[in-house]
Amino acid sequence: MTTFLDNARLYLGVLKRVGRTMTLGLFGSNNRQELLALYNIYETKTNGKESTPVDPFIIPKTDIFELLGNDSAVYEGVYECGFGHTTEFELKVISNLVKKLNPNRVFEIGTFQGRTTLNIALNCHPDAIITTLDLPSSELDSTKMEIEEGEIRYVTKDISGERFIGHPIAYKIKQVFGDSATFPFEEYTNSIDLAFIDGSHAYDYVLNDSEKVFNIMRPGGLIMWHDYTNWPGVWSALNKLYQSDIRYVNIKHIGGTSIAMLKV
Ligand SMILES: C[S@@+](CC[C@H](N)C(=O)[O-])C[C@H]1O[C@@H](n2cnc3c(N)ncnc32)[C@H](O)[C@@H]1O
Structure with a gap:
């Protein structure tokens, strides 16, 4: 039962997120970056093709x-x-x-x-x-x-x-x-x-x-x-x-x- 509820919550959450990203979200650059990142994962998984990663982290690095x-x-x-x-x-x-x-x-x-x-x-x-x-x-x-x-x-x-x-x-x-x-x-x-x-x-x-x-x-x-x-x-x-x-x-x-x- 818990698993069913957890899954339902997960799917509804994803649905809500996708709905927003694919409509009003298309006007926001962060949503576009997210879509591109998802597309890259899809490309890599389906074609084994490694596309250029989209790196939204522009703050200079240190370590x-x-x-x-x-x-x-x-x-x-x-x-x-x-x-x-x-x-x-x-x-x-x-x-x-x-x-x-x-x-x-x-x-x-x-x-x-x-x-x-x-x-x-x-x-x-x-x-x-x-x-x-x-x-x-x-x-x-x-x-x-x-x-x-x-x-x-x-x-x-x-x-x-x-x-x-x-x-x-x-x-x-x-x-x-x-x-x-x-x-x-x-x-x-x-x-x-x-x-x-x-x-x-x-x-x-x-x-x-x-x-x-x-x-x-x-x-x-x-x-x-x-x-x-x-x-x-x-x-x-x-x-x-x-x-x-x-x-x-x-x-x-x-x-x-x-x-x-x-x-x-
Ligand atoms: C994760 S990559 C190595 C990455 C690399 N060491 C680096 O740090 O950039 C794994 C490599 O192991 C090789 N490999 C896989 N199985 C092997 C095997 N049985 N004998 C020798 N090389 C193998 C693959 O061809 C691949 O090039």
């Missing part, structure tokens, strides 16, 4: 790094983000950690457009090598384990790493392709200073990627996982590791981000 005056990193494309990317703040957190740790060998699972790869490259050692692994679109249907329905859109793309391809810093980046469940990680054993796990968000993949990455880390290296708070597959896999695997006892969730990290 804790700027306020405390300890932002030592450099960035590119930090504000050009949307679905499938790290947030602005997350990218700043990652870039500052990279700057501080100054890693020589970095491994990323899940390149996508290469926005995080690029910013890692901009902030690490001049001789560093960032290896970034991506599943090619052509292998979407032949992965060893099942990926999530909602991440197919990140796999099916014409270019992987478009943010760094042709960039002067791209000499630090090595692109490799394949499925993280079958990729030959052995050649990286015991060599990686910093890893960023952001490939498939399916439970089995997060377990697979965590184990594979654990084995390529050098002692004292840092593993970061993206999307701990965003995808059930990520949080349940990391929770399981935290609760049942002694190697993960010191894993931490970085507050204000969806990043989990572990010093191995």
